Amino acid sequence: MSKSKGALACLAMFFALNLVSAMAFGGILDYGTPYTDVSNVTWKGTSPFAHATSGLTGEIDWIVYGPGQFPYGDSGYTPPASEYSYVYQIRNTSAAVAISDLTFSVQQTVGPPDSFISPGRVVGDLAAFTDYVSGPGGWVEWGFNHINAGNSSAGLIYTSPKAPEVTLDGRITNGGSSVGGIQLPAPGPNDIPEPGTLALLFAGGGFFVLARRISRR
Helix, strand or coil, X not given: CCHHHHHHHXXXXXXXXXXXXXXXXXXXXXXXXXXXXXXXXXXXXXXXXXXXXXXXXXXXXXXXXXXXXXXXXXXXXXXXXCCEEEEEEEEECCCCCCEEEEEEECCCCCCCCEEECECCCECCXXXXXXXXXXXXXXXXXXEEEEECCCCEXXXXXXXXXXXXXXXXXXXXXXXXXXXXXXXEEEEXXXXXXXXXXXXXXXXXXXXXXXXXXXXXX
């Protein structure tokens, strides 16, 4: 399988598995307009996780907002207007297991991870600490005093000038057990498309469609 076909298959599986309807819950999926890329993929969804022996279960809601689209101006967090906002929120559906940590790799340089609350819209446990290593092999981390069973995290955020792709190594930890392989969006290698670039892409797509129609006559 070629790299391009493999990437498309991975992306298709990612959204088939994880773009599920959110439960009745005041959280990040209920507000704002998610980023939709030039392939018409809307970056909003939910990724479940479960640990077979510890009973650690839950979901990570996630959404990517385009530049200038972050909808939580009342939160006290202000992202750079020219960058994407990558936002996540953990929901602990375990019966009695607390969550202590979320980590995953980011290969691109990103703005420092943080957490936020938007009164009446996004509530939950703020991160007790964050950590971040930049560049290839880098990662982001949010640590908590504990997200107890039935509770959620606050909004978890960082920003980047890079458009989203899929990472396959999200990891939730409860202090003793961890669940890896969680599929989440993270910045890829591509910069935010300039308006001129988007115009060329759409114009090129229109030319391709027209050429196909002419060739069929």
